[in-house]
Amino acid sequence: MPETFLARRFPTADLPSVRLGTGPTPVRRLDALDLPVETWLKDEGTYGDRLWGGNKVRKLEWIVAEAHRRRRDTLFTVGGIGTHWGLAAALHGREHGLRTVLGLVHQPVDDHVRDQTRRIDASGAHVHRYPSVRRLKLAAPYLLARYSRRGRLPYYLPAGGSSPVGTLGYVETALEIADQVRTGELPEPATVVTAVGSGGTTAGLLLGLRLAGLRSRVLGVVVNDALPLDAVSISALARSTAELLRSRGADVPTTFGPSDLDARSDWLGATYGAPTPEGEAARVAALEREGLELEPVYTAKALAAVSDRSAGLEGPVLLLQTHGPRD
Numbered sequence: 001m002p003e004t005f006l007a008r009r010f011p012t013a014d015l016p017s018v019r020l021g022t023g024p025t026p027v028r029r030l031d032a033l034d035l036p037v038e039t040w041l042k043d044e045g046t047y048g049d050r051l052w053g054g055n056k057v058r059k060l061e062w063i064v065a066e067a068h069r070r071r072r073d074t075l076f077t078v079g080g081i082g083t084h085w086g087l088a089a090a091l092h093g094r095e096h097g098l099r100t101v102l103g104l105v106h107q108p109v110d111d112h113v114r115d116q117t118r119r120i121d122a123s124g125a126h127v128h129r130y131p132s133v134r135r136l137k138l139a140a141p142y143l144l145a146r147y148s149r150r151g152r153l154p155y156y157l158p159a160g161g162s163s164p165v166g167t168l169g170y171v172e173t174a175l176e177i178a179d180q181v182r183t184g185e186l187p188e189p190a191t192v193v194t195a196v197g198s199g200g201t202t203a204g205l206l207l208g209l210r211l212a213g214l215r216s217r218v219l220g221v222v223v224n225d226a227l228p229l230d231a232v233s234i235s236a237l238a239r240s241t242a243e244l245l246r247s248r249g250a251d252v253p254t255t256f257g258p259s260d261l262d263a264r265s266d267w268l269g270a271t272y273g274a275p276t277p278e279g280e281a282a283r284v285a286a287l288e289r290e291g292l293e294l295e296p297v298y299t300a301k302a303l304a305a306v307s308d309r310s311a312g313l314e315g316p317v318l319l320l321q322t323h324g325p326r327d
């Protein structure tokens with residue numbers, strides 16, 4: 001496989017990954033939306049071959065390799081009943097010899113979640129659904145025992161795949177962005193905007209942009225109120241990821257802290273998965289004027305933030321389109 005930017009940067013480090021998609025993902029300027037600042041789009045939805053695309057595939061490139069390295073044949077992870085992450089893990093894991101067990105909890109049901117449920121049921125994952133996070137936590141020891149094989153526990157991954165290993169996917173993507181700036185395909189963004197569901201995407205960007213020497217500031221548009229997601233927790237994940245890199249022989253500095261990013265819940269609405277009028281307006285405008293398909297849970301709310309004149313974002317803005325359905 002072609003080398004990753006991380007492997008090229010740290011040739012002696014031990015940083016295994018498997019290739020699940022093709023980069024660089026395309027960037028283009030958004031002209032037709034009448035946004036308050038110059039805005040570019042990086043279409044992460046195109047990342048990921050056939051099965052499922054989007055930001056979770058970037059994380060899985062490192063997680064699947066880590067599962068193999070730990071000699072595990074089963075992934076165990078958690079999420080809402082419409083989880084993009086769980087679906088991506090099930091589909092891409094299966095291609096690489098991994099079985100996926102999902103512990104899922106209720107979230108508001110709409111057409112999008114119904115589609116996801118159908119896809120998850122068809123994915124080959126072993127699915128266990130619970131009415132609440134508390135019930136899932138009570139069941140977790142049973143699930144771990146039930147799906148152990150030959151004395152090996154499943155490889156547990158937190159919601160959204162936002163472990164330090166998964167976060168490497170967006171350190172890599174930040175280096176890809178820096179390369180697109182270097183070649184002149186993209187102006188250096190003053191602000192990089194992405195939706196925050198579990199924090200790994202934002203944390204990886206924070207670490208990777210610093211590593212690449214870009215001055216861009218990250219704005220995480222928090223869309224999930226079920227996890228403690230703020231600048232402190234996200235920069236802590238970025239630090240853990242930097243520690244992981246150092247433990248693998250990549251000498252990365254940790255010259256960032258919570259003040260280097262913004263994590264704002266202003267566009268979250270009532271709760272995770274609940275549509276907002278601003279999000280819906282952004283979603284419809286993106287489809288009609290840019291032919292851009294966003295979904296209500298994450299990407300519509302991220303565009304709502306960029307569309308908000310009172311947000312005071314510094315341009316140029318780079319907005320990540322993180323959603324990648326394949327059917």
Ligand SMILES: *Cc1c(COP(=O)(O)O)cnc(C)c1O
Nearest residue numbers: 084160197198199200201298322
């Ligand atoms: C999971 C997800 C996100 C959020 O990414 P995190 O790394 O979990 O914060 C954003 N957009 C889409 C479409 C997602 O599925």
